[in-house]
Amino acid sequence: MRASTGNAEYGESGKEASFHHERAARILGVEEMGVAQQFEDVDTAKVLRKIDWRLLPVLSFLYLLAFLDRSNLGNAKVAGLADDLALTGTQFNLAATVSLYLLPFESILRLTASQVFFFPYCLLEIPANVMLKILRPSRWIGCLVVAWGTVTTCTGAIHNYEGLLCVRIFLGVTEAGFFPAATYLVSAWYCRFEVQTRIGIFYCAASLAGAFSGILAFGISKMDGVGGLAGWNWIFILEGMVTILTGFAVFWLLPDSPETAKWLSPREKEFLRYRLEQDTGTKEGRVNTTEKFELKYLIKDRLQDLGYRLHLLGINVRIFPTVLDVIPNYAMTFTAPQIIVNLGYSSAQAQLLTVPIYAGALISTIVCARLSDRYKNRWKFVVFPYLAAVVGFIGLLAVPQERLPGLTYAFLFPVTAGCYPGVITVVSWIANNIAPSSKRACGVALSLMMANFGGAIGSNIFLADEAPRYWTGYGLSLGFLVIAIGCTFFLRGALERINHKRDQYTEAEVREKYSEQELLDMGDASPLYRYVY
Numbered sequence: 001m002r003a004s005t006g007n008a009e010y011g012e013s014g015k016e017a018s019f020h021h022e023r024a025a026r027i028l029g030v031e032e033m034g035v036a037q038q039f040e041d042v043d044t045a046k047v048l049r050k051i052d053w054r055l056l057p058v059l060s061f062l063y064l065l066a067f068l069d070r071s072n073l074g075n076a077k078v079a080g081l082a083d084d085l086a087l088t089g090t091q092f093n094l095a096a097t098v099s100l101y102l103l104p105f106e107s108i109l110r111l112t113a114s115q116v117f118f119f120p121y122c123l124l125e126i127p128a129n130v131m132l133k134i135l136r137p138s139r140w141i142g143c144l145v146v147a148w149g150t151v152t153t154c155t156g157a158i159h160n161y162e163g164l165l166c167v168r169i170f171l172g173v174t175e176a177g178f179f180p181a182a183t184y185l186v187s188a189w190y191c192r193f194e195v196q197t198r199i200g201i202f203y204c205a206a207s208l209a210g211a212f213s214g215i216l217a218f219g220i221s222k223m224d225g226v227g228g229l230a231g232w233n234w235i236f237i238l239e240g241m242v243t244i245l246t247g248f249a250v251f252w253l254l255p256d257s258p259e260t261a262k263w264l265s266p267r268e269k270e271f272l273r274y275r276l277e278q279d280t281g282t283k284e285g286r287v288n289t290t291e292k293f294e295l296k297y298l299i300k301d302r303l304q305d306l307g308y309r310l311h312l313l314g315i316n317v318r319i320f321p322t323v324l325d326v327i328p329n330y331a332m333t334f335t336a337p338q339i340i341v342n343l344g345y346s347s348a349q350a351q352l353l354t355v356p357i358y359a360g361a362l363i364s365t366i367v368c369a370r371l372s373d374r375y376k377n378r379w380k381f382v383v384f385p386y387l388a389a390v391v392g393f394i395g396l397l398a399v400p401q402e403r404l405p406g407l408t409y410a411f412l413f414p415v416t417a418g419c420y421p422g423v424i425t426v427v428s429w430i431a432n433n434i435a436p437s438s439k440r441a442c443g444v445a446l447s448l449m450m451a452n453f454g455g456a457i458g459s460n461i462f463l464a465d466e467a468p469r470y471w472t473g474y475g476l477s478l479g480f481l482v483i484a485i486g487c488t489f490f491l492r493g494a495l496e497r498i499n500h501k502r503d504q505y506t507e508a509e510v511r512e513k514y515s516e517q518e519l520l521d522m523g524d525a526s527p528l529y530r531y532v533y
Helices: 014-028 030-038 044-078 089-093 113-123 125-133 137-155 161-175 178-187 192-223 231-253 266-277 300-306 309-315 320-342 347-374 380-398 405-432 437-458 471-503 507-513 516-525
Strands: none
Touching (some): 044 137, 044 161, 044 192, 044 231, 044 320, 044 347, 125 137, 137 178, 178 437, 192 231, 192 347, 320 347, 320 471, 347 380, 347 405, 405 437
């Protein structure tokens, strides 16, 4: 689609031209129509394809590596890690609810390998995203990738539980900044109803990692005994080395911003800047996209948000669907191979049988992302995938797994196919409704920080002594998803009411009360801004 509407060149009458103009406005949105009229010579689709091919393959491969290095603990367990390190089920699965930094060393040793990853991972997400406004994204993300690849490689050299705790802590520290940074970077290149499809594409790397990790672990575990190391040692060493090499390449491959992209023409840069500034939901509104980071976005605005009802919802209700979905999401990531083993399959078979499950989640995520952007709707693509996951957990609770292992395995498909697209829709929803860009960087990181505490909970709820039924794990996952659906309906209603209230004011009334700079500084709190729901 070209930016030009092109009505005049077809010799239409005034009435016909007006009809087509109004129809285009409904399809594109009023802000996109303004861009179309301003940049008739720019081919929007061509520019977006150029960005897609430069940005998305890099982010997708990096997220695949991140998820692979994070979740390979489950594959390593099946390959013999737990036996070699003499881990109890509690040490591997359970999570405490206190910060590592408040515990004495002997208490830290009672924590679990899954848990110690999430606390530093959550706590450092906001500081990591602040660095994006200080350093070039390619430099910052490249350093993160090299660092967590080094930690993953070192995991292959551990000999005891204490060593496992140490490397998991540092893996959480080094991986903390990547996903919020990648989410912010996508939102810095694309308009609001282009974001979810792109985030969905690189997030699908997590589904691919879930499938690929099983195949990879199956192959690498055959190296058992090579160099005097077990197969699980080689899983960490080889996967970590690939990550390190990729990290060095990021410095040159990852694009930073439209302003610094050498492969864009000056006119295309101007076009991208203009359309991002106009992406407010109204023809009159504007937002900043290139402002310098200020401490107010981290402290003052976050405190003011507590007194502002939308952002009170943003910090609480808007995050709840993500937090509550992340719990069963991470729980299944760590536990799926073991669930399949409990059905009577061998460890090698379990690794391979996880592949179709995550392949289904990948397809579901892409389809939901495309439809959500196409129909300019977020809440429906949270609710319906979550309902699918609810059906899956009900089935897992109801089916006699010992007598019907195949049906139990089948119910794992709607669980992952529902949880994965639900998470990415909420993440996109949050990024869509925070402006300007510095505030978005902090807000997205805050949201993901809170959501990822669900990972600490999720790695606790599947208790080893409840295998193979896992009443606690399945039951809590089901309950969390039902609450998340309720929160989604509540948030949708709140955003609709706020937009309706802002519609009552004319542009003249707004501009009489606020200057242009004040409106820019207000970001998404501006009366000329409309929220996505």
